[in-house]
Amino acid sequence: NRDFTTEVLNTGTHAFVRIYTVTVDNKECIYNSNEVSFRVNPEPVVTITGQNEICDGKETEFVASGGETYKWSSLEETASIFVRDNIERIVTVTDANGCSATASKTLTILDNPVV
Numbered sequence: 001n002r003d004f005t006t007e008v009l010n011t012g013t014h015a016f017v018r019i020y021t022v023t024v025d026n027k028e029c030i031y032n033s034n035e036v037s038f039r040v041n042p043e044p045v046v047t048i049t050g051q052n053e054i055c056d057g058k059e060t061e062f063v064a065s066g067g068e069t070y071k072w073s074s075l076e077e078t079a080s081i082f083v084r085d086n087i088e089r090i091v092t093v094t095d096a097n098g099c100s101a102t103a104s105k106t107l108t109i110l111d112n113p114v115v
Contacts, residue, residue, distance in 0.1 A: 009040050010040065011040050011041065012040060013037060013039045013040075014039075015035050016035065016036050017035050017036075018032070018033035019033075020032075041095075041099050043101040044093050044099055044100070046067065046091065046101045046102060047064070047066055048064050048105040049065070050083070050105065051107070055111075055113075056109050056112050057084075057112065058084065060084075060107065062081050062082075062091075064093060065079065067095045067101075070094075071091065073091070083107050084107075085107065086108060088106040089105055089106070090104040091103055
């Protein structure tokens with residue numbers, strides 16, 4: 001018998017039956033519990049698109065995808081944010097199943113050309 005209390009399960013549907021064995025007066029009694037079924041959902045695949053670099057003083061948009069709700073490290077709760085600095089932005093994305101995953105992106109700020 002395997003102990004599934006610490007098992008890491010793959011994505012998919014799983015069913016388990018607990019088997020109890022009791023021995024009394026050298027007589028063995030075996031009891032099978034009802035089957036328990038559940039599904040392990042995959043983590044969402046999070047992507048952040050947008051420019052990787054911009055000139056100083058400009059701004060660009062980062063757009064996250066892969067879920068239903070979005071929460072950025074800069075506290076916005078929308079799929080897209082506007083960025084004008086080189087602070088790393090981390091987004092946590094939650095899908096319809098309640099599963100979450102994160103991604104990050106940092107903008108590079110280029111010096112303006114001297115005219």
